[in-house]
Amino acid sequence: MLKKVENAFEQFLFASRWLLAPFYLGLVVGLALLLVKFSKEVFHLVTVIGTITKPDLIISVLTLIDISLIANLLVIITFSAYESFVSKIEVAIDEDKPGWMGKVGFGQLKIKLIGSIVAISSIELLKVFMREGALNSEEVKLKIAMHITFVFSGLLMALMDWLSNKK
16 A cells, blocks of 8 residues: 555656656747847848948847857757656757757756856846946946856866766
């Protein structure tokens, strides 16, 4: 009798992983919203290309790169987390299937995540430097400190992952 209760409880726990699926659906909605924002940025850039200054053009392009990196990050997180915690994604053998699909584990996902955050932070910091005088020195120092924190965190996560893989 006790074994039946245990088995039923374990089946319930195992099935509860599907409660994560709506979170991944929400990330797909976020991806669509990023596409809307990206499209608006491209449209704006196209309409002002004749009058925009070179620094503003660079900042606009950096913004497009920033949005693209975040979108890529959402796709990696959505696919990898779904496959890690919910179910394998069974798609037919397709030449367009990303090579990392089905191969990125939780440790690698953390490294990709922090790497993307560092890249996004770098772009944001570059935009700050391109807009001289837009922020006061305290705000610039705070952004630099945040970036250094992300880089240091990334290095520590990579070190921990490397050490755990050595065992």
